[in-house]
Structures are given as C-alpha cells and as structure tokens.
Amino acid sequence: MAEKKRGANEPEPRPIIVKKIIVDGHGGHHGGAWKVAYADFVTAMMAFFLLMWLLGATTEKQRKGLADYFTPTLVELKMASAGSTGLMGGDSMMSKENYPTTGGQGNLAITIPRDATGTKDQGGKAMRAADRQKFEAIKKSLENRMAKKGLAKLRKNIRFTETREGLRIDLIDEADFAMFKSGTDQLVPQARALIAEVSQALQTMPNPLIVRGHTDGLPYAAGRTMNNWMLSSARAESTRQVLSQSGIPNARFARIEGVADREPFIKTDVYDPRNRRMSIILGWTRGGAGSDDSEMDAETRAAIKERDDPVRVAREETRKLDMGGTGLPSGVQLINPTAGSKEGKVGKTSKH
Numbered sequence: 001m002a003e004k005k006r007g008a009n010e011p012e013p014r015p016i017i018v019k020k021i022i023v024d025g026h027g028g029h030h031g032g033a034w035k036v037a038y039a040d041f042v043t044a045m046m047a048f049f050l051l052m053w054l055l056g057a058t059t060e061k062q063r064k065g066l067a068d069y070f071t072p073t074l075v076e077l078k079m080a081s082a083g084s085t086g087l088m089g090g091d092s093m094m095s096k097e098n099y100p101t102t103g104g105q106g107n108l109a110i111t112i113p114r115d116a117t118g119t120k121d122q123g124g125k126a127m128r129a130a131d132r133q134k135f136e137a138i139k140k141s142l143e144n145r146m147a148k149k150g151l152a153k154l155r156k157n158i159r160f161t162e163t164r165e166g167l168r169i170d171l172i173d174e175a176d177f178a179m180f181k182s183g184t185d186q187l188v189p190q191a192r193a194l195i196a197e198v199s200q201a202l203q204t205m206p207n208p209l210i211v212r213g214h215t216d217g218l219p220y221a222a223g224r225t226m227n228n229w230m231l232s233s234a235r236a237e238s239t240r241q242v243l244s245q246s247g248i249p250n251a252r253f254a255r256i257e258g259v260a261d262r263e264p265f266i267k268t269d270v271y272d273p274r275n276r277r278m279s280i281i282l283g284w285t286r287g288g289a290g291s292d293d294s295e296m297d298a299e300t301r302a303a304i305k306e307r308d309d310p311v312r313v314a315r316e317e318t319r320k321l322d323m324g325g326t327g328l329p330s331g332v333q334l335i336n337p338t339a340g341s342k343e344g345k346v347g348k349t350s351k352h
Contacts, residue, residue, distance in 0.1 A: 020320040127285050134205055135160075135167040135282070142169075142201040146194070154194055165210060169198060172265060173276040183226065185234035192242055195278075199246035202282060208254035209235045210281040211243070217261040217270030239278050254283060261347030267306055269314075 002342065055063070131301070139160050146152055157177060159170040171194065173179060179191035213232035220226055236256050244250060266272040306312065 034094050038308045041157070042338055087130075125233065131166075131207075131285050132162070135162065138201050138204060138282070139169070141204070142198060145201060149193065149197060151190070151194055154190065157194075157243045163281070166207065167281065169280045169282070170265065171198075171278045171280070173273050174226065175273050175287070176275075179278065180235055180238075183231070184193065185238045187238055187242065195239060195242045196246040196278075199243045199248050199279060202243075202280070203247055205282060206252070208283040209248065209252050210244070210257070211240045211253065212255075212279040212281065213239070213258040214263060214265070214277045214279065215261050215273060216273060216275040217264070228260035229258060232260050233260070235278065239280070243280070263303065267303070283308070 054066070058066070109211045142158075143155065144314055148154060154177070157172050157174060159168075159172060161170065171191070177190075178188065179194075180187055213236035215228040215232050216241075217228075219228065226293060233256075236258050238255060240256050244253075260277060264270050264272070264275045265277055266274050269275075281345075
C-alpha cells in the first residue's frame with residue numbers, strides 16, 4: 001500500500017508501540033511465601049534468645065515458679081458433685097475447683113502458683129536451714145555455760161554432730177572419766193551437772209528429744225542377770241530423769257532407747273571406752289526433716305554401711321566364737337568355751 005502523502009503543516013506520525021503483559025501467579029522463589037517462613041524463623045529465634053536470657057537471669061526457685069505458672073491444669077469431671085454429671089459436673093465456669101493441684105487454688109481454666117518459690121518442698125528446706133542456725137546457737141550457749149560452771153575440762157567429752165534425726169550431742173566416756181559408776185546406771189556428780197547444763201541449753205527450742213544409751217563391746221561374765229542391752233537402756237532412762245528434773249517436759253521426749261554396742265563411736269575397736277556414751281538428739285522441726293537418703297549426712301551413711309557390712313559381721317561373730325583360741329593371753333581359763341551365742345567372757349565383769 002502506497003504511503004499517504006503528508007501535508008505541509010501536518011506533523012510527523014508517531015510510531016505505535018504495543019506492550020504485551022502476561023500475568024502469572026506468585027510462585028517459586030520469585031513469590032512472597034519465603035517472607036512468611038522468614039518471619040516464623042525470626043520469631044522462633046527471638047523466643048530462643050528470650051529463653052536463654054531467662055535461664056541466665058533467674059534463680060532456680062524463680063524458674064520453678066514460672067514452670068508452675070504455665071503448667072496446664074488437669075480438668076477432671078466432678079462426678080460426685082451435686083447436679084449434672086456432665087462436663088462441668090453441676091459447676092459454673094468461675095467456681096473454685098475441689099481437687100488438689102501442685103500450684104495452688106485457682107479456677108477450672110488455669111492454676112495460679114502460691115508464690116514464686118514454686119514447689120511445696122521449699123518450706124521444709126527453709127525450716128531445716130533455720131534449725132541449723134538454732135543448733136549452732138545451742139552449741140555456743142552450752143560451751144559458754146560449761147565454762148562458767150567450771151565444767152570446761154569436760155569439753156573434750158562432748159561431740160556435736162548433725163544427723164538425719166537432728167543435732168546429736170554425744171556425752172562420751174574416757175579412760176580417765178566415766179559418767180556412770182562401773183556396771184550401773186548411777187550418774188557421777190560431774191556427769192549429772194553436765195547433763196543439767198545440756199538441759200538448760202535445749203530449753204531454747206521446743207523440738208522433740210531422743211535419748212540413746214551406748215555401751216562398749218565387752219560382755220558380762222556368765223551367770224549375771226545384767227547385759228549390755230539392759231545397761232544401755234537403764235542409763236538412757238537415768239539421763240532422761242536428769243533432763244526432766246532440769247526443766248525438760250515429758251512431752252518433748254520422743255524415744256528413750258538403748259542400743260548396747262551396735263553403734264560404736266570408735267568403729268575400729270568396739271572395746272574402746274569412748275564407745276560408752278549417751279546421745280541426746282534434738283530433732284528437726286516437724287516438716288523440716290527429710291526422709292530421703294540424699295539428705296543423710298556422710299557420717300550416718302558410712303556408719304550404716306559399716307554396720308551392715310556382711311564381712312565385718314562375719315568377722316565379729318568369728319572373733320566372739322574364738323575368744324579363747326588366740327585372743328586371750330596364755331593361762332586364762334574360759335568359763336563357757338563352747339557357748340558362742342551366749343553373752344559370756346572370762347570370770348570378771350567388764351568396766352562400763
């Protein structure tokens with residue numbers, strides 16, 4: 001087609017440009033789905049760093065409190081409640097729950113912790129810590145009282161030990177000092193005065209008391225009606241009487257017992273005179289004593305292990321059966337050489 005002739009005043013024609021746009025979906029790596037994934041990743045990282053900060057900036061008790069706060073409540077069907085036996089058991093959504101929870105009293109939707117301490121066992125630990133401080137004060141008070149009363153020389157006869165039962169005060173015999181007259185439950189004057197001072201120191205706490213008598217391993221001669229079990233029990237009762245006469249009410253005594261030679265103070269030598277002793281135990285405050293073995297002190301665990309060691313028990317029984325073979329000097333005559341299970345020894349009583 002021939003080009004149309006343009007006039008003199010007619011402008012030059014503009015070219016016509018056609019732009020073709022193809023609309024396509026937002027797919028692949030050119031779309032916007034990656035933004036959602038990236039936002040989720042940033043949110044997760046923020047939560048992670050927030051968790052790390054909380055772990056480093058809070059104490060164990062505070063973390064337990066947070067954990068208890070966010071612990072979901074187990075909603076139970078209250079089948080025993082009055083009214084319907086359906087989901088709510090006749091209760092409204094805002095009524096108080098009637099089943100125990102680990103955190104405290106709340107509603108049916110959420111459990112609110114009692115306080116920031118978290119679990120309930122924190123109270124027992126706090127009570128035990130307070131008892132330890134009071135025990136230390138009693139120890140210092142008793143030492144001061146002994147110094148003022150002229151009993152300072154008996155300081156070496158007293159041992160203070162914290163055990164699973166409480167604070168144990170051991171009044172120990174020595175080679176040159178015995179609290180009781182030989183073979184009896186009669187306290188000597190110095191021992192009576194010492195127990196009276198112990199009583200005055202123990203009156204500052206209302207905790208229960210345990211009085212336990214101990215003897216050494218020397219048995220009585222054949223034919224005697226007394227034995228170490230009876231002697232340790234009688235001496236424990238004599239000690240209790242002095243404590244009671246010095247101001248300790250009878251209601252505070254939890255146990256009075258004698259254990260003979262079964263818990264020696266000197267474990268390597270059951271005949272050592274220091275095994276003859278009286279143990280006065282000031283118990284933990286109710287609720288502060290732990291029954292778990294993890295709370296047991298190392299000395300108590302070692303003593304129990306030593307006591308129950310089958311090798312030691314067998315060796316001890318063998319030594320009792322062989323007392324006249326190699327354990328005694330030559331020329332000593334045994335009264336009952338064949339009675340291994342009876343409490344017999346050479347023809348004189350031991351000094352207790």
